[in-house]
Amino acid sequence: MKYTEEHEWLDADGDLVTVGITAHAAEQLGDVVFVELPEVGSEVSKDDEIVVIESVKAASDIMAPLDGEIVEVNEAIVDEPGKVNEDPEGEAWFFKIKASDLSPMDDYMDEAAYKDFIG
Amino acid sequence: MTDLLRTPLHDLHVEMGGKMVPFAGHEMPVQFAGIMAEHQQTREKAGLFDVSHMGQVIVSGGDWDRIAAGFEGLVPMDVLGLSKGRQRYGLFLDESGGILDDLMFANRGDHLFVVVNAACKDADIAHMKATLEPDLTVAPVTDRALMALQGPAAEAVLAELNPAAAEMLFMDVATLDLAGIEAWVSRSGYTGEDGYEISVPAAQAETLARKLLAHDDVAPIGLGARDSLRLEAGLCLYGHDIDTDTLPAEAGLSWAIQKARKAGGAREGGFPGAEAVLAQLAEGPASKRVGLRPQGRAPMREGVELFAAETGGAAIGRITSGGFGPTVGGPVAMGYVPAELGAPGTVVHGELRGKRLPLEVTKLPFVAANFKR
Known part of the structure; x- marks a missing residue:
């Protein structure tokens, strides 16, 4: 498992990477009430804002952590945004991306580094 | 901090x-x-x-009628007619009729008790001291x-x-x-x-x-x-839904101005901005604050621009408060639209992340009040 400074987690299986937000991010956001996911089949570039997530408090974006194609999205969190608070690092994954370049993975944090990062 | x-x-x-x-x-x-x-x-x-954090202020000096008459010079409310032990919603206005703050004031017998917004408290106290006759004392309760x-x-x-x-x-x-x-x-x-x-x-x-x-x-x-x-509950937040650019009628607060202070009333006018405020009451405002229900799931927050149509045209208004309504179970908002688009059921569009999404003009409040009257 790898982590970004934007509080995303990335679970890679070859070039297929499942992405979600960390429990820390979900807690900071508060009650999630709206999620907008990218379209399946869309080609995205690293740092594109591809997800909108809104909590009772505020709106925020989630950026593509890698270049690639979105191959699957988790409609369950669109129907029930509250799942993001309940199980952010499990059932409430956001999207799966077929990465065309896995090299940024080397720069992302491992679990220990992420724990240090969030203090 | x-x-x-x-x-x-x-x-x-x-x-x-x-x-x-x-x-x-x-x-x-x-x-x-x-x-x-x-x-x-x-x-x-x-x-x-x-x-x-809100401001608590006592206005005193003389009997209730003296205090009330003095305070009527500051607000477009019927203060003299407020019974002992009763409270009323009030507005401080500038010389153009724009809203300086909204407040609660109460007749506590030998004094008037005022509660004002935290962010406006210092300005409100200065405004009261500068405007009330010197025989009345304005004392912040600290x-x-x-x-x-x-x-x-x-x-x-x-x-x-x-x-x-x-x-x-x-x-x-x-x-x-x-x-x-x-x-x-x-x-x-x-x-x-x-x-x-x-x-x-x-x-x-x-x-x-x-x-x-x-x-x-x-x-x-x-x-x-x-x-x-x-x-x-459809209640205004000062500095967002109301400010010095909004007059009471367009803010949907005409109900707060009692008959005695309106045109033809026993004590018509006599408050800052009276001419503009009473004119807007009589003629009807060009735009007004309304409730808005986004038709989709996405919350639309303060600052979202509103349009009459899904494409083209200039902005006709903007959202002044918005978010997710937990009791409603969906997004809710308030904002200003031209009066002719202010009837409940009218659909307007809010521009969110480059897309225009429909909102329906809705009666306020979104959740019925539960007061003990």
């Missing part, structure tokens, strides 16, 4: 896990258990809010905390400390002994629920708060839920 002021309940907030944030120069709790849970707690049982107990269980909870609380009606004010503490109580609030606002000596605020919170039906509530509750 070293430059921020702390309320007498600060340590209690921290002890209860309140997430403290800067707000209007004060360090205030934005949430405890979570905004959604706190919102529901207030709608279903009761919530305790610290509103000690040694008292203010808390609000809101929700359907509020009456039963407060009545356990003093049964007289249950006898009060919406907008009544009284001095009550609450567990030995001298409390200035009004039956009002900012949530759309029944409840009380309670002013107590700062030194005893924590004692009273702990007593109230010890009740199974009461939980602490932060600023986050305070905002979602007032939004569902």
